Amino acid sequence: MDPGAAALSVVRHTEPEALGNLTAVLQLCAAGKLRCSEKTRRPSAVTTRKVAEALVAGDFYPDEAIASFAWPLLLHAGGLARLDGPRLTLTPKGRKALGQPGHEVIRGCGNAGRGTPRSTSSAGSSRSRARRPRPRRQTVSAALGLCPPGEWIGVNDLFAACAART
Numbered sequence: 001m002d003p004g005a006a007a008l009s010v011v012r013h014t015e016p017e018a019l020g021n022l023t024a025v026l027q028l029c030a031a032g033k034l035r036c037s038e039k040t041r042r043p044s045a046v047t048t049r050k051v052a053e054a055l056v057a058g059d060f061y062p063d064e065a066i067a068s069f070a071w072p073l074l075l076h077a078g079g080l081a082r083l084d085g086p087r088l089t090l091t092p093k094g095r096k097a098l099g100q101p102g103h104e105v106i107r108g109c110g111n112a113g114r115g116t117p118r119s120t121s122s123a124g125s126s127r128s129r130a131r132r133p134r135p136r137r138q139t140v141s142a143a144l145g146l147c148p149p150g151e152w153i154g155v156n157d158l159f160a161a162c163a164a165r166t
Contacts, residue, residue: 012057019102020056025071026090026098028054029081034072034088041083043072078109 028034028050035044043051052059052068060066072088075081080094090098097105143161147153 012060017056018106021054021067021071022102022105023098024054024056025051025075026080026094029072029075029088029090029094030098032087032089034075034081035086036072036076036083036088038083038086041073041076043069043088044086047072047088074109080105080109 025034033050034047036042036047037044048065048068051071052065055067055071059068072081075094076083076088079091080097081088082091083089093108097108139162143158143164146161147158
C-alpha cells in the first residue's frame, strides 16, 4: 500500500456473516471437503482455500487466511465436527446443527467445554491445573458492558476496567 494513500476503512457486519458462514462450513464438512492435519489439527491449505471461497463476504484480507483458517477449528472446538483420520466429519451435534437456526448453534458452541475438565496433556504445571480459574469471562463481559456503545476506547482503559472488576 502506498504510504501516502489514505487508509480505507471498511465496516463488516460479522454477526449476519457468521450465520451464513456457519451453514456454509457445516455443508462443506458434511460433503467431506474439510481436511486437517492429524498431528496439529490445523486445516490444510486446500481446506482453507475452499472455506474462503464459501465465506459469505470472503476472508477479512485477500492475502491472509484468518476466518477461513478459523472456521474448521471452531467446528471442531464447538463439538460440531471431529477428526476422522485427516478428514473433518460432522458429529451428531453437527448433523443436528444443519437443521437448526444458526444463532442457536453458535450460542451452543459458546458453551462448549464449560464444566469439562482440562486435558492432562495441556501445558502448565500440575499446580496451575489445581488452582481454580478466575472468572475471566464474567470480568471481561462486565468491563465490556461499561464501554460506551458506538465509540472506540483505548485498550489501556479496557484493561483498567477489567482490573477494577477483580
